[in-house]
Amino acid sequence: xxxxxxxxxxxxxxxxxxxxxxxxxxxxxxxxxxxxxxxxxxxxxxxxxxxxxxxxxxxxxxxxxxxxxxxxxxxxxxxxxxxxxxxxxxxxxxxxxxxxxxxxxxxxxxxxxx
Amino acid sequence: xxxxxxxxxxxxxxxxxxxxxxxxxxxxxxxxxxxxxxxxxxxxxxxxxxxxxxxxxxxxxxxxxxxxxxxxxxxxxxxxxxxxxxxxxxxxxxxxxxxxxxxxxxxxxxxxxx
Numbered sequence: 001x002x003x004x005x006x007x008x009x010x011x012x013x014x015x016x017x018x019x020x021x022x023x024x025x026x027x028x029x030x031x032x033x034x035x036x037x038x039x040x041x042x043x044x045x046x047x048x049x050x051x052x053x054x055x056x057x058x059x060x061x062x063x064x065x066x067x068x069x070x071x072x073x074x075x076x077x078x079x080x081x082x083x084x085x086x087x088x089x090x091x092x093x094x095x096x097x098x099x100x101x102x103x104x105x106x107x108x109x110x111x112x113x114x
Numbered sequence: 115x116x117x118x119x120x121x122x123x124x125x126x127x128x129x130x131x132x133x134x135x136x137x138x139x140x141x142x143x144x145x146x147x148x149x150x151x152x153x154x155x156x157x158x159x160x161x162x163x164x165x166x167x168x169x170x171x172x173x174x175x176x177x178x179x180x181x182x183x184x185x186x187x188x189x190x191x192x193x194x195x196x197x198x199x200x201x202x203x204x205x206x207x208x209x210x211x212x213x214x215x216x217x218x219x220x221x222x223x224x225x226x227x228x
Contacts, residue, residue, distance in 0.1 A: 042221070100164075
């Protein structure tokens with residue numbers, strides 16, 4: 001089945017130690033998104049790729065970076081994780097970058113910062 | 115500012131009964147899309163139903179239907195014949211036509227009682 005896969009499901013990192021979360025998709029969608037979801041809060045868009053074009057949200061901290069080496073893969077790098085970065089990170093894709101193109105989500109990676 | 119409000123953090127429903135989850139939004143746009151997404155425990159978020167604002171007819175998908183009141187800026191989700199598998203976090207989301215940026219509500223956790 002075509003899907004969005006995130007690895008790992010659970011990630012523990014130390015305060016200040018760089019961490020990378022990965023996402024792959026077999027849907028061949030043009031757009032890939034990274035959302036941060038904290039407990040009892042709405043998912044918050046960090047950035048997205050439209051094909052190779054990277055788009056950063058204005059309020060995304062500089063501590064967060066992303067890479068998309070090819071259509072299928074996208075990575076989220078947190079350069080110096082702080083305690084406030086503990087959250088569920090959701091990867092999503094959509095076929096088009098339009099309002100009526102629904103999002104397809106992965107299972108998420110829950111990040112713990114110790 | 116565009117916002118989405120889900121005023122019910124948690125709801126319960128008896129199996130086979132009907133439940134309605136509420137969602138209100140604030141926008142000055144006239145053309146937009148509304149969505150309900152379901153996030154089961156430890157599983158990926160999936161699209162339940164979507165509504166195009168210019169369509170007056172309420173969307174339905176099997177046991178799921180919406181009550182879209184454009185003037186009141188209300189978009190509630192009705193689940194009929196509730197099943198145990200409906201237990202999940204439900205997110206209401208809005209996106210203006212011509213953009214890709216979803217604005218999510220904070221979610222409603224639905225419990226289904228056997």
